[in-house]
Amino acid sequence: AQTVTQSQPEMSVQEAETVTLSCTYDTSESDYYLFWYKQPPSRQMILVIRQEAYKQQNATENRFSVNFQKAAKSFSLKISDSQLGDAAMYFCAYRSEWASGSRLTFGEGTQLTVNP
Amino acid sequence: KAGVTQTPRYLIKTRGQQVTLSCSPISGHRSVSWYQQTPGQGLQFLFEYFSETQRNKGNFPGRFSGRQFSNSRSEMNVSTLELGDSALYLCASSLGQGVNEQYFGPGTRLTVT
Numbered sequence: 520a521q522t523v524t525q526s527q528p529e530m531s532v533q534e535a536e537t538v539t540l541s542c543t544y545d546t547s548e549s550d551y552y553l554f555w556y557k558q559p560p561s562r563q564m565i566l567v568i569r570q571e572a573y574k575q576q577n578a579t580e581n582r583f584s585v586n587f588q589k590a591a592k593s594f595s596l597k598i599s600d601s602q603l604g605d606a607a608m609y610f611c612a613y614r615s616e617w618a619s620g621s622r623l624t625f626g627e628g629t630q631l632t633v634n635p
Numbered sequence: 636k637a638g639v640t641q642t643p644r645y646l647i648k649t650r651g652q653q654v655t656l657s658c659s660p661i662s663g664h665r666s667v668s669w670y671q672q673t674p675g676q677g678l679q680f681l682f683e684y685f686s687e688t689q690r691n692k693g694n695f696p697g698r699f700s701g702r703q704f705s706n707s708r709s710e711m712n713v714s715t716l717e718l719g720d721s722a723l724y725l726c727a728s729s730l731g732q733g734v735n736e737q738y739f740g741p742g743t744r745l746t747v748t
Binding site for chain 1: 668670677679680685691693725729731737738739740741742
C-alpha cells in the first residue's frame, strides 16, 4: 500500500517571502500522480497543483511550483511571494495510475501561517 | 457551472442512531468519492462510486455504506453511530475516466454525542 508523509505539521512564512512544504511517499509503482491540495478554514479542499510521475519537468502554477524527485520519492511544494490568502492546511496526495478509480491517499497535512 | 454540493452541512446525532449524507456532483461528473477527515486519523478514503457501481472501497467497517443514483448523486449511510464517527465527511466528484481532477464539496460536519 502507498503511504504519504508530511513531516512538517506547521510552517510559517512572512508575506511576500518564499516557503517550501515537504512531502515524501512510498510506493512500488512506477506510474502515478501526485497532488497538492489546499484546505482553508472554510474546509473546502482546493487543488493547487498536480504532477505526473512520468514527466521529468516540474509542474508550475503561477506562484506555486513543485520539486519532484522520483528516485528519492520526494514531492515538495514551493510557494513564492506568499500572500495572506495562502494561509491554509496543505495536503500532499498520491493516486495510482493503474488501480481503478479515483482514490487519493493523503498525507497528514501542513498548517501554513502567513504573517503580515 | 455549479460546484459539488453536500447536505446537510452540519448534523448532530446520538450514539446508536443512523445517518444519511448526500452529495450532488458537478454536472456531467460520473464519479463520486467519499472521505472521512478527523484530527486523529486525517483524511481517509471511504469509497468511490462510478456509474452507480462501487468501484473502490477503503478500510472501514460495514456500518459505512453508500450508493449512487442514475443522476450521479450519491448518498452515504452510517448505521449504529459511534462517538468515533464524529468527523468532517467530504465528497469529491470527477469525470471518472482517465486521471482528471477531483472537485471537493464543502463537507458535512457530523457530531455524535
